[in-house]
Amino acid sequence: MKLRTPAYIFIPLTMLAILLTFAMVTPVENIVEPGFKGMIDNSIAHIVAALKQGVVWAVMAISLVMLLIINAINKLVESQKFQQLTEDEKAEYLAKKKKGYIKNLLSSANQRQTKEEEEAIIIDHGFDGIKELDNALPQWWLSLFWLGIVFCVVYLLAYGFTDFAHSDVEYAQEEKILNIKDSIWAVENDITIEGAVNKFNDPAVVEQGKLIFNTQCTLCHMEGGKGGIGPNLTDDYWISQVNDSLFYNIYAVIYDGSPTNPQMRAFGQRGELSGLNIEKVASYVYYINQVEKTLTPADGAAAPQGELVEAWKAKN
Numbered sequence: 316m317k318l319r320t321p322a323y324i325f326i327p328l329t330m331l332a333i334l335l336t337f338a339m340v341t342p343v344e345n346i347v348e349p350g351f352k353g354m355i356d357n358s359i360a361h362i363v364a365a366l367k368q369g370v371v372w373a374v375m376a377i378s379l380v381m382l383l384i385i386n387a388i389n390k391l392v393e394s395q396k397f398q399q400l401t402e403d404e405k406a407e408y409l410a411k412k413k414k415g416y417i418k419n420l421l422s423s424a425n426q427r428q429t430k431e432e433e434e435a436i437i438i439d440h441g442f443d444g445i446k447e448l449d450n451a452l453p454q455w456w457l458s459l460f461w462l463g464i465v466f467c468v469v470y471l472l473a474y475g476f477t478d479f480a481h482s483d484v485e486y487a488q489e490e491k492i493l494n495i496k497d498s499i500w501a502v503e504n505d506i507t508i509e510g511a512v513n514k515f516n517d518p519a520v521v522e523q524g525k526l527i528f529n530t531q532c533t534l535c536h537m538e539g540g541k542g543g544i545g546p547n548l549t550d551d552y553w554i555s556q557v558n559d560s561l562f563y564n565i566y567a568v569i570y571d572g573s574p575t576n577p578q579m580r581a582f583g584q585r586g587e588l589s590g591l592n593i594e595k596v597a598s599y600v601y602y603i604n605q606v607e608k609t610l611t612p613a614d615g616a617a618a619p620q621g622e623l624v625e626a627w628k629a630k631n
């Protein structure tokens with residue numbers, strides 16, 4: 316008769332496995348740092364997050380009760396089987412039990428079945444003299460098998476029917492964190508006019524500037540900057556001349572607003588656009604003014620306003 320796995324081994328191990336299963340599917344807010352320490356930190360964060368869930372404690376409590384019941388049944392089965400043993404077998408079993416579970420487990424690695432034991436479990440088929448023994452599956456293997464099934468059920472339910480471990484939800488959470496990090500970065504690395512660089516010949520920046528222009532500026536300057544409430548930005552006439560360089564003049568008007576007309580508000584000072592975004596949109600305005608065709612009233616654009624500035628005239 317085989318020795319029963321003692322309660323002090325299989326109950327804590329099963330409880331630990333249940334806790335780890337929940338820990339694996341519990342999302343956490345922290346961002347995993349690479350390396351061994353990151354892995355440990357992340358695992359601890361998962362376990363702590365799992366322990367904060369009421370449902371985890373409930374499942375663990377129910378499991379503990381069930382394990383205690385299983386243990387009681389096993390004890391009963393053991394004593395009944397014990398009654399049926401011969402005196403010799405009883406003595407052998409008691410000796411094994413006295414040796415302790417762990418010692419038995421370690422020595423079992425070198426134990427082989429006797430010839431008689433093998434005869435008893437041989438399966439009645441074979442090929443080329445190869446025979447098969449009907450060995451019982453090891454308990455640890457079976458435990459893993461059942462735990463695998465439990466994990467699947469927990470994971471499937473959590474993933475399919477709740478927000479608990481759903482990758483879309485995790486993605487949204489992570490995106491939120493990254494956006495916060497992003498805005499912190501943008502604030503810490505924001506620029507003013509001194510740090511701004513004219514990037515009109517970087518198509519990616521011009522494209523981003525156009526996007527900002529289309530959401531923030533077309534209301535008054537119309538699409539492509541052809542002018543409406545705000546002046547035509549494609550021609551060579553300028554109302555505000557606050558800087559010697561065209562690009563920095565555009566940047567300054569967007570950052571500080573027009574010195575004479577409050578309709579052109581101070582997007583930078585009011586915090587509506589960051590310095591970095593003003594750099595992009597100013598590059599775009601410079602681009603439509605210098606590279607793209609000048610739009611005239613004949614194209615449906617606004618008539619020139621302000622003075623003709625020779626030095627800023629488009630080169631083409």
Ligand code: HEC
Nearest residue numbers: 531532535544545546552553554555565568573576578579
């Ligand atoms: C509420 C309407 C309005 C919005 C929105 C607006 N502007 Fe203006 N903008 C004006 C007006 C009006 C002027 C002319 C100001 C003046 O008379 O000094 C102007 C002037 C300018 C000038 C200087 C033109 C010149 O001839 O001196 C630039 C450059 C400019 N705007 C860019 C932008 C950009 C870029 C945006 C978007 C971030 C924007 N504006 C949003 C109304 C607006």
